[in-house]
Amino acid sequence: MDESRRERFEAVAPELIEPLRRFLARRTDAATADDVLAETLLVCWRRVAELPEEPLPWAYGVARNCLRNAERSTRRQERVAARLAQQPADPSAPEDLALHEALARLRPDDAELLRLWAWERLTPAEIATVLDITANAASIRLHRAREKLKDMLRKTAGAAGHEGSREGRRP
Amino acid sequence: MTDDELQARMRASDPAASLPLAAPHEVARLLEDVMATELTTESRETGTRNRGPLTWLVAAAAVLVIAGVGIFGVRALTGDDDPAPTAGPVPSATHLEVSAPAGSAKCMVPNAEVLASADVAFDGTVTGIVGDEVTLEPTHWYAGDPTETVVVTAPSVQMQRVASGVSFETGGRYLVSATDGQVSLCGFSAPYDEGLAAIYAEAFPT
Numbered sequence: 149m150d151e152s153r154r155e156r157f158e159a160v161a162p163e164l165i166e167p168l169r170r171f172l173a174r175r176t177d178a179a180t181a182d183d184v185l186a187e188t189l190l191v192c193w194r195r196v197a198e199l200p201e202e203p204l205p206w207a208y209g210v211a212r213n214c215l216r217n218a219e220r221s222t223r224r225q226e227r228v229a230a231r232l233a234q235q236p237a238d239p240s241a242p243e244d245l246a247l248h249e250a251l252a253r254l255r256p257d258d259a260e261l262l263r264l265w266a267w268e269r270l271t272p273a274e275i276a277t278v279l280d281i282t283a284n285a286a287s288i289r290l291h292r293a294r295e296k297l298k299d300m301l302r303k304t305a306g307a308a309g310h311e312g313s314r315e316g317r318r319p
Numbered sequence: 320m321t322d323d324e325l326q327a328r329m330r331a332s333d334p335a336a337s338l339p340l341a342a343p344h345e346v347a348r349l350l351e352d353v354m355a356t357e358l359t360t361e362s363r364e365t366g367t368r369n370r371g372p373l374t375w376l377v378a379a380a381a382v383l384v385i386a387g388v389g390i391f392g393v394r395a396l397t398g399d400d401d402p403a404p405t406a407g408p409v410p411s412a413t414h415l416e417v418s419a420p421a422g423s424a425k426c427m428v429p430n431a432e433v434l435a436s437a438d439v440a441f442d443g444t445v446t447g448i449v450g451d452e453v454t455l456e457p458t459h460w461y462a463g464d465p466t467e468t469v470v471v472t473a474p475s476v477q478m479q480r481v482a483s484g485v486s487f488e489t490g491g492r493y494l495v496s497a498t499d500g501q502v503s504l505c506g507f508s509a510p511y512d513e514g515l516a517a518i519y520a521e522a523f524p525t
Contacts, residue, residue, distance in 0.1 A: 154354060161353075165346050170335035189353045246331040266329035298320045301328075 157196045161189060164207050171211055174267055178216050187214045205270060205277035212278060230294035250300040265290055382417055411467040417502045429506045434522035437496035439463035445494050453487040461523035471502060494519055
């Protein structure tokens, strides 16, 4: 076995696991997250020589691709259906329905930019690595996506009564 | 709304906020399994060759998933590789097996009270490892009918790791206990150390 490969992986991988678990928990159900985490780590292990100095954004990019592959399977569709039936996952934190609905109405790419920015706390340059676009493009698109989301939230806030009645109906 | 306010609002409904940290031993196992994956597929000579690396990884992940609730037999998982050489009639040998803990995989701290329920317990040295059979020569019996040797059938090294089993090495001294022929894991059987020896002595007063 190539010991230097192993050393490099052992130095890097433990730091990747928590962020990757969180990345996946934000985007899929628990069972798929476990599968995709293992798959992502396997890719990192295979391609350990290609790991950049800052491996996390790169690893997010790998996880994103692995997740997309997993999402093609029908099993996952069933899991998502089960997951949606269970929401909210954390009863102590009331869901910001308006926010989730607004994110869902954005173009998927825009919503992903915003998630990477707010939840993974990435800089535009790091987002660019994840999405495989230029830093400049990431910066411009992030700015536009933020403005779109703010605009949507402003409009929803104007219709607060509507939101209240909807929340009341949730089981 | 400023960018900061927007970010704060998004972070307030971060779906991963309530996700607990992964247990360190699970992380360690996951990494070990990932690193073992490639080697396994290249060196394996038995009927599992056509399984892709992912099969093993998914199996490993599945082990992690079910560890909290599951019952799984390591011997069933290891299945067809390395069939145990049929042991000839060795005079006066105790035969034990290592398998994954049934029920909760959470390990309690080894204690004399639980250990006392074991029907075999001894202090011994590994004299040989052939295939998946480990032979030990007991130097002291705490419980059970003394025999000249003890043969422990252990799963493959890789699966031992997953099942947090005992890693037997030739020449090593071990404290081993077993119930119904199954070696007690989770720290109850381990390389000899004085702390564990004290627990053994307490569990089986002479």
